[in-house]
Amino acid sequence: MTDTTTASFAPRHAYLALWLPRIEAVVIPLAALISGLLVFSLFLLALGKSPVEFYSLIYKAGFSSGFSWKNTLSRVAPLLFAALCVALPARLGLVVIGGEGAIVLGGLAAGITGAMLIGAPAGIAMLMMVLMSALVGALWIGGVGWMRVKRGVNETIASLLMAYIGIALLNHFVEGPFRDPASLNKPSTAQLPDALRVGDMPIGIEVHWGFGAGVVACILCWFILDKTTIGFAARITGQNIRAAQVQALPVGRLIIGFTAAGGALAALAGFFEVSAIHGAANGSLIAGYGYTGILISFLARHNPLAIIPVAILLAGFEASSGLIQRRMDLPDATILVLQGIVFVILLLSETLYGRLAIFRPSYWRV
Amino acid sequence: MSMQFGDFKALDNVTLRVKAGSFHALLGENGAGKSTLVKCIMGFQAPTQGGLLVGRREARIKDPVDAQKLGLGMVYQHFTLVPSLTGKENLVIARADAPHVIDWRAETARLEEFLARMPFQAPLDRPVTDLSAGEKQRLEILKQLYLGSRFLILDEPTSVLTPNEADEVLTHVRALCQEGGLSVLMITHKFREVDQFADHVSVLRRGKLAGSARVGELSNAELTRMMIGEEFTPQETQRTKTGTHVMLNLRAASAPDQSGLKTIKIEDLKVHAGEILGIAGVSGNGQKDLMEILTGQKKLSTGAIEVDGKPYCANREESQAAQIRFVPEEPLQNACAARMSVAENLGFRNFDRTRNGGWKLLANKADLQAQGMRLIEEFNIKTTSAHSPVGVLSGGNVQRTVLARELSGDVKVLVVANPCFGLDVASVTAIRSRLIAARNRGVAVLLISEDLDEILELSDRLMVMYEGKVAFEAQTRQTTSSEVGTYMAGG
Incomplete structure (x- = not known):
């Protein structure tokens, strides 16, 4: 213990105790990301390719011009929502990795609802698409939380396996009951009329409203987690569920509520994919956004505000995969290899928290 | 033997003698140092002072494997059998020298010969999950004997058993001691078990040996006093009157x-x-x-x-x-x-x-x-x-x-x-x-x-x-x- 007495706090100490953990939470994931990029460079060298060319192509295709920014930002929306589906349950100590299921089913619900409401007033039809999509996602991932609370089913495995069921359901419905006879090559639900398509935001670059909605959702989630008593209760539960139970906090309701909210958000990613990009629900919804969202949320330390820049960075990586494929003669799965390496190193870096002396207040004592 | 954790003396110069062939009970409150003592004997912890004699020879025990080699074994409060394996498999894998490839026919023959010498049996062909608590506890003891233990520490062996199962298991253990060839140190809280089965008893209190005697020489009241210390007189603190609500x-x-x-x-x-x-x-x-x-x-x-x-x-x-x-x-x-x-x-x-x-x-x-x-x-x-x-x-x-x-x-x-x-x-x-x-x-x-x-x-x-x-x-x-x-x- 220290010799400091309780009555007189050293203000410098209080300052360090407050800020060092925050600095730690930025430095460690950043270091993990950079190490991941370095390890991936070795992988490229082993293939006889130039890492410098690789990273400059990412910059070129993802971030260098108005066109590349458009390319990047148009991919950000689903990643933001998918990452929130990981970050919200993570606050309760749950690892939900099946956001992909909620995305495809949310998209399916939006596509079907839109197809059934062709001819109805566009405002109402659009609202119904959003609501049905969110409802399906909330039930899907909320169901994972419910199984956790009532039956102790592991939420990680349950959500992952349910994602496969979700994908199978999508395929079943777009190839069977809800297939538009006009969709010959790619089975889809009925094409949505222009009135039910989400347009671009008036910001000078062609980016659909999903990006704005995703950013707002991140800010909203940050507010709930950081500024409300609900967020605080969730943090206690995530840090020590027994302490939360002794304080009689509604642990079960928190778990079901947070997982349902995460699922609803992930489903909105599906809604925007259908309404803004594809115009109908089909196999294109299965794009792996749910899995990239896991990496983003972990890199952002499950902080909804940090999710925004991390998602933009990762979207840039994905946007560049086509160019890399053409210029460097690498398969487009190369980006997945990069993401996998970064993720493994990131998980390893989790063990460093609290272990590095430089982040302890005592290190800085004079 | 002494053991010190920081400023806290968990064991303070305790000397304990367990005679060959005796069933020795160790009594004490929670935190009296019983667990620390047996952990030191078994080599899980190194005592800060003191040593251990096995037979007449100084024994250096750095870890539980050393203890097993010297014929010291311990049955823990909770079962340490692998639930999905059968009794036979559990006995064989527990051996420190278990071979990488197991010749089951030879092992079965050895086990049968071993069991024939034992005064009690346990089912060997069923998975441990299917056994009752009493059967599991007998199997734990057989396992230790099979491993060649001649000195056995039982840590509250009956806490997971019903009274009838407890009596049965302890009767068998006592029989083994009386035949010679096995000495037992049993940690317990229950006087009834001490009276019925043990022949010697030692009491620890606050890390010190409070007393040691043959069973029967001390009444339960005297044992209690040793465990709990002098009759406690509560200090008069300022107390208001208790309400009735x-x-x-x-x-x-x-x-x-x-x-x-x-x-x-x-x-x-x-x-x-x-x-x-x-x-x-x-x-x-x-x-x-x-x-x-x-x-x-x-x-x-x-x-x-x-x-x-x-x-x-x-x-x-x-x-x-x-x-x-x-x-x-x-x-x-x-x-x-x-x-x-x-x-x-x-x-x-x-x-x-x-x-x-x-x-x-x-x-x-x-x-x-x-x-x-x-x-x-x-x-x-x-x-x-x-x-x-x-x-x-x-x-x-x-x-x-x-x-x-x-x-x-x-x-x-x-x-x-x-x-x-x-x-x-x-x-x-x-x-x-x-x-x-x-x-x-x-x-x-x-x-x-x-x-x-x-x-x-x-x-x-x-x-x-x-x-x-x-x-x-x-x-x-x-x-x-x-x-x-x-x-x-x-x-």
Whole structure:
């Protein structure tokens, strides 16, 4: 213990105790990301390719011009929502990795609802698409939380396996009951009329409203987690569920509520994919956004505000995969290899928290 | 043999002799040093001083493998068999020299020959999960004998058995000792087992050897006195008169215990305003379950809880309205979030409450911080800052943090479990005087503790829990520690 007495706090100490953990939470994931990029460079060298060319192509295709920014930002929306589906349950100590299921089913619900409401007033039809999509996602991932609370089913495995069921359901419905006879090559639900398509935001670059909605959702989630008593209760539960139970906090309701909210958000990613990009629900919804969202949320330390820049960075990586494929003669799965390496190193870096002396207040004592 | 952890002497110059072929019982309260002693014998811990003689030779035991080579074996309180394997497979894999490729025919022959020499059997061909607790315990003992153990430590071997199973297993063990070739040191809390099966008994108290004798030379009363020490005379603390108003009432309550095998049954437990009711008992007799029932972590099968005359069902609104507070044992594991700051931990109880006790949505960090600074000062919590994570504080200061949280504001009922376990003297004194002060303010205090001295010092009235039931109840002034101790040991 220290010799400091309780009555007189050293203000410098209080300052360090407050800020060092925050600095730690930025430095460690950043270091993990950079190490991941370095390890991936070795992988490229082993293939006889130039890492410098690789990273400059990412910059070129993802971030260098108005066109590349458009390319990047148009991919950000689903990643933001998918990452929130990981970050919200993570606050309760749950690892939900099946956001992909909620995305495809949310998209399916939006596509079907839109197809059934062709001819109805566009405002109402659009609202119904959003609501049905969110409802399906909330039930899907909320169901994972419910199984956790009532039956102790592991939420990680349950959500992952349910994602496969979700994908199978999508395929079943777009190839069977809800297939538009006009969709010959790619089975889809009925094409949505222009009135039910989400347009671009008036910001000078062609980016659909999903990006704005995703950013707002991140800010909203940050507010709930950081500024409300609900967020605080969730943090206690995530840090020590027994302490939360002794304080009689509604642990079960928190778990079901947070997982349902995460699922609803992930489903909105599906809604925007259908309404803004594809115009109908089909196999294109299965794009792996749910899995990239896991990496983003972990890199952002499950902080909804940090999710925004991390998602933009990762979207840039994905946007560049086509160019890399053409210029460097690498398969487009190369980006997945990069993401996998970064993720493994990131998980390893989790063990460093609290272990590095430089982040302890005592290190800085004079 | 001595063992020191920091400033704490867990074992203080203890000498113990177990004669060849004897069945030696080791008695002592929780924390008397029994576990530390056997851990040192088995090589899990290295004693700070002293040594071990096996036979007549000095033995150097660095780890449990050395112990096994010398013929020392231990049967643990909980089973260490692999549940999915059969008895035979368990015996073979336990060998230190188990080969990588096992010749099952040869092993089976060896085992059969071994079992033929044994006075009791255990089923070898069924998976261990299908065996009863008694069969498993026999298999554990056979395993040790098969490994060539000539000296066996049994750590509360009957705590997981029914009385009949316990008698059967101990009868077999005793028979083995009488044949010679096996010596046993058994840790126990139960006088009945000592009387019926052991031939020697030693008592540890606070890390020291309190006495050693042949069974029969000492009466149970004398053994109790050795275990518990001199007759405890409670210091007269300033006490206000106990109220008559029943604050906490647990009626006709029953619930399954942690193992799911036994039942917790409490007919009638009342705590009055301005009273400390102590619940004494050896650990594992249902005290944890009682705490969980009261906090709502465990559902009652029958019965009801009332706080201040109103039915209580442990949700946040009710617990706030009823002003019932809990300080569970091991506060860092059960009542704090180690990585959250001291101020945040101090705010767990009221972070979502307005001044009038209603629910609020927006958290106020400045208020939490200010409350944290105030409570740190008031309860004398030693921390470098209110932002420090509570996990870096010493045990005493973690406990002060929890008490500060639960004793601030208006309190009607306080339920505390082992509040001073493992703390230094200064913290113990401070925490006990807080509890007395709360009582004098009119709080109804339920004190669950494994430390009998603590119960005798603090409580106005006490109950003893034994095997999930209330075995004894008395006004603290009108009873003696030996009387209570006898009930704790099931006498």
